Amino acid sequence: MSGETATGGGSTETLDRARSLLGRYRVPVGLVLVVVLLRPVISNPLLLGYEAVAATILIWMVFVAAFNLLFGYAGLLSFGHAMFLGFGMYAAAIGVSGRAGAPQLPFPVAAAIGIAVAATVGYLLGRLTVEKGEIYFAFLTLAVAQAVEFTANRNPLNLTGGSNGVTQNVLPGFVESTRGQLVVVFGGLEVDWYWFVSAVFLVSMLALWQIVRSPFGRSLVAIRENGDLARAMGIDTTRYKVQAFTISAAFSALAGSVLMVDRYGASQETLSVITSGDTVLMAVLGGVRYFFGPIAGVFVWQFAEEFLNEFEVLHLGFTSVDLSGVLTHWQFFLGALFVVLVVVAPLEGIWGYLRDWVRDLYVRLKGVAE
Amino acid sequence: MSDTADTATETTDDVEPTDAGREADTMPSPDPAVDPTTAALATDGLRRTFGEVTAVDRVSLGVERGELRAIIGPNGAGKTTLFNTIMGTLPPTDGRVFLDGQDVTERDEHERPHLGLARSFQSNELFEEQTVLENVRVVVQTSRRGAFSFDLFRDHRSVGRERALELLDTVGLDAPPSTLAKNLSHGDQRRLGIAMALATEPEVLLLDEPTSGMSPGATTATANLIEEIRDELGLTVVLIEHDMDVVLSISDRISVLNRGSLIATGPPEEIQANDAVQDAYLGGMREEL
Amino acid sequence: MNTTELTREDLATVSPAWWAAALVAVVLLAVTFAVEPGLFIDQAIGGLVYGMVLVLVTLGLSLILGLMGIVNFAHGAFFMLGAYLSYSVVVTLGLPFWAALILAPLAVGVVGVVLEITVLRYLYGSDPIVSLLATFGLTMMIEEVIRAYWGTAPLEISRPSVLTRGTDLGVTTVPTYRLFLVGVAVLTIVAVYLLISRTDFGLTVRAGVQDGEMTEFVGVNLPVRFTAMFFLGAALAGFAGVLYSAETGMRTTMGETFVILAFVVVVVGGIGSLFGSVVSGILIGVSAYLTPVVLSALAEVTNQPWLALQIRDLVPYLVMILILLYRPRGLFGEEGFLE
Incomplete structure (x- = not known):
């Protein structure tokens, strides 16, 4: 989080002013850097060597950041967030495909319906659960998400396609698929899918960042830090929590609608409680107290998933070890890393350690220079 | 009775x-x-x-x-x-x-x-991981905007900062406003609690x-x-x-x-x-x- | 962990709406029984079996939650581990089912002890969210081990021939195994209840949670007792896993499904009430199995085929939402626990 650094008082030096501006807007700058660097970095032959997942990773970052608005900032751990991703995904897929007699809708309209459904469910569920205590909240969201998954699995009115999901005729009119690559067509203009997703990513993340730095967002932080005190100081904690839940649900559904196009349809797997659990893991792994925590967490997770599944032989120069058998079970090691992280410092995550490490390095370098 | x-x-x-x-x-x-x-x-x-x-x-x-x-x-x-x-x-x-x-x-x-009607607590109830300034500022903000407000488009630093600094001065809290509340001395924490209560503009x-x-x-x-x-x-x-x-x-x-x-x-x-x-x-x- | 009993006052606070709902339920059940007596009894017993498994799983979860303040997400993984271990005992080692019924829960208990000593011990007294997250990580590890060792395909074991026969109940024949399961579950529940409420062991664990220093001061070795408590909770989950999977087989999704259901049972029964968990487990099990039967009978009687919804999986969650709306503290819950 930015925020606390710029309180020290102004300076007249131009350099200082530039630095303070950079300090104030380092989140937008960082987000642009993520967009620009992500694709070249992962398509480096030493890393993944292919770039198709770059857009998927950006979408996941939006989703986990939306989740973290609720957990990291408002202090509410939702263990069923996949359902909101699913509302966006299924609404977009059903609307665009017009399956089973549903009216065929343009993608933005279908996505908007998904977002509205998610926000409504978030609001109502929030009214029912936010004041029940954090463990209650975690399990209640989990249970409701499970119920939503079962419902989709039952294929009501033939809309959700049961365990097959919705995969036919799901590409919106403005998206074309050529040789497995998605291209967005606006009039005569062709734009790479990655840049379209980047635009959605930047707009959503900036909106989330603005929420976090707004007076509204600071009220959420106060509630997270000490709900009793917040109430005694005149903050309507219940309403803030319910609205945070609603906003988080809406952004999750937005991510879901874009993910639908990216994945060529809505899959029941994405709606499952396993996805909800992965969301929690990614956020905590990255560091829930930081705006860039979810971004780091998603990157590490998705990268590990792709990279370690591909990884086969470790070349150590003098010998080679075949690790493919062990590394297909990367979830075991990630789980172990997660447990250690939670026991040692549950709120710091990778981003927290990275920050401390960079700060130490900076201090040490400064010491050497002087 | x-x-x-x-x-x-x-x-x-x-x-x-x-x-x-x-x-x-x-x-x-x-x-x-x-x-x-x-x-x-x-x-x-x-x-x-x-x-x-x-x-x-x-x-x-x-x-x-x-x-x-x-x-x-x-x-x-x-x-x-x-x-x-x-x-x-x-x-x-x-x-x-x-x-x-x-x-x-x-x-x-x-x-x-x-x-x-406002209160301070016997145990030092604070927003511990926040700065001294933010502890008071968020209360000033609440007092001005009401118990709930969809104030989404502003930077929080533009709301109530001066008043918060003024109140810190009133209660005589000398620690820098950027200190985290949990790092204050016990006495300063009590003063911070009073400043927060005052920030609600009580009668x-x-x-x-x-x-x-x-x-x-x-x-x-x-x-x-x-x-x-x-x-x-x-x-x-x-x-x-x-x-x-x-x-x-x-x-x-x-x-x-x-x-x-x-x-x-x-x-x-x-x-x-x-x-x-x-x-x-x-x-x-x-x-x- | 009180066994709250229904008192006169409680009954007096039950509103007319509840009585009306109960009346409607009784009428519906009667109609269903009249239309399809065989199926009705069949499903009622199926529901009872399912409910008993739910109660057994919930028992371990709420013991550890209520006595030690740890929200053990890995409880479902223990349940699943018990099931898969019983497969190894029966198929790989070639031992009889009865051996699996003893050995698998013991092994799961040992796993629980190892996790308690290496991880959970450091979480006593911390924010329950932290223990939830940590045990969630442990769940991931255990599930990956299960996938790696036993594979992802569904597995099955054969039960001893004594239990595979049927027992004639007049309108229908019920597999003897189901009756066996209900009997064993009831005995287990009673034994655990007596252990917790009537023995020195349960008392000291409870005292230890309330005032650890004082309890140790009077000479009780608390770490050992907490570990033993965790052994008991894990073994109970493993035991339930063996019982359940012997009938339905082993699947890699059973862990997550049952840990969520166990929490649903706790919410419906009321957090902090052992008695509430037992009632709500059976209630949820039976209603999950009977609701589709009732709906199909209703569809037949009213000639509205769309009514015959197959919603068995959904019923527990619907019950939970109803309870949250109309009786937030659960059927027998104390107010304010964990809030």
Whole structure:
């Protein structure tokens, strides 16, 4: 989080002013850097060597950041967030495909319906659960998400396609698929899918960042830090929590609608409680107290998933070890890393350690220079 | 104690009414000034029970505008529970709370600061991981924007920063505003708590042991601060305090609570000479020994 | 962990709406029984079996939650581990089912002890969210081990021939195994209840949670007792896993499904009430199995085929939402626990 650094008082030096501006807007700058660097970095032959997942990773970052608005900032751990991703995904897929007699809708309209459904469910569920205590909240969201998954699995009115999901005729009119690559067509203009997703990513993340730095967002932080005190100081904690839940649900559904196009349809797997659990893991792994925590967490997770599944032989120069058998079970090691992280410092995550490490390095370098 | 009879019949009708009546008769008339319609803060027959235990027993208080009232009593007398019940942190089992003549008993806890009633906590309740400035600023923001506000498009630093710095100055907190609240000294944390309570722009301020754990020097400074709050800001102050020097030197009147009941109210010199008060304190001492 | 009993007062607070709902339920059940008596009894017993498994799983979860303040997400993984271990005992080692019924829960208990000593011990007294997250990580590890060792395909074991026969109940024949399961579950529940409420062991664990220093001061070795408590909770989950999977087989999704259901049972029964968990487990099990039967009978009687919804999986969650709306503290819950 930015925020606390710029309180020290102004300076007249131009350099200082530039630095303070950079300090104030380092989140937008960082987000642009993520967009620009992500694709070249992962398509480096030493890393993944292919770039198709770059857009998927950006979408996941939006989703986990939306989740973290609720957990990291408002202090509410939702263990069923996949359902909101699913509302966006299924609404977009059903609307665009017009399956089973549903009216065929343009993608933005279908996505908007998904977002509205998610926000409504978030609001109502929030009214029912936010004041029940954090463990209650975690399990209640989990249970409701499970119920939503079962419902989709039952294929009501033939809309959700049961365990097959919705995969036919799901590409919106403005998206074309050529040789497995998605291209967005606006009039005569062709734009790479990655840049379209980047635009959605930047707009959503900036909106989330603005929420976090707004007076509204600071009220959420106060509630997270000490709900009793917040109430005694005149903050309507219940309403803030319910609205945070609603906003988080809406952004999750937005991510879901874009993910639908990216994945060529809505899959029941994405709606499952396993996805909800992965969301929690990614956020905590990255560091829930930081705006860039979810971004780091998603990157590490998705990268590990792709990279370690591909990884086969470790070349150590003098010998080679075949690790493919062990590394297909990367979830075991990630789980172990997660447990250690939670026991040692549950709120710091990778981003927290990275920050401390960079700060130490900076201090040490400064010491050497002087 | 105007509605003792009502409450007795409503909630404890299995208990013999004579019992309640007897207690009411033998109880000293604790706070002669009670008139809920004119007092800045008044309680009428306020009662709070936890299961079988009665922590606050039919307390009727009346604090006048601009008064500095101290509430004293042995440990476990129910002083903090009384504050919690007045603030709405705990719903009362019985009785009413009046603020400026208005019945606020049914108002939610978070509404009361907006009606002019604020408190500081006995334990240092703070937003610990936030800066000193942010602790106060978020309260200033709440006081200006209301209990809930969709204030999404501004930078939080543009709301209430100056006022927050001003309040930190008022309470004499010298630590840099960017210090994290959890890193403050105990005394500074207590001052921060008072600054936050003041940030709600209250008319009536409840302070729960503002000097506890402070050095003698800091205690005097805090006592001066409390007098200043009353004199210069014109607030009504209700104070729970153990340091009798502070109580005797700054309060206009003192109310004594024992086993949940109000046993006396009066000016300091009168309370010092009161037999019931001495019994309560000495009795408490005896039990502790 | 009180066994709250329905008192006169509780009954007096039950509103007319509840009575009306109960009446409607009784009428519906009667109609269903009249239309399809065989299926009705069949499903009622199926529901009872399912409910008993739920109660057994919930028992361990709420013991550890109520006595030690740890929210053990890995409880479902223990359940699943018990099931898969019983497969190894029966198929790989070639031992009889009865051996699996003893050995698998013991092994799961040992796993629980190892996790308690290496991880959970450091979490006593911390924010329950932290223990939830940590045990969630442990769940991931255990599930990955299961996938790696036993594979992802569904597995099955054969039960001893004594239990595979049927027992004639007049209108229908019920597999003997189901009756066996219900009997064993009831015995287990009673035994655990007696252990917790009537023995020195349960008392000291409870005292230890309330005031650890004082309890140790009077000479109780708390770490050992907490570990033993965790052994008991894990073994109970493993035991339930063996019982359940012997009938339905082993699947890699059973862990997550059952840990969520166990929490649903706790919410419906009321957190902090052992008795509530038992009642709500059976209630949820039976209603999950009977609701589709009732709906199909209703569809037949009213000639509205769309009514015959197959919503068995959904019923527990619907019950939970109803309870949250109309009785937030659960059927027998104390107010304010964990809030």
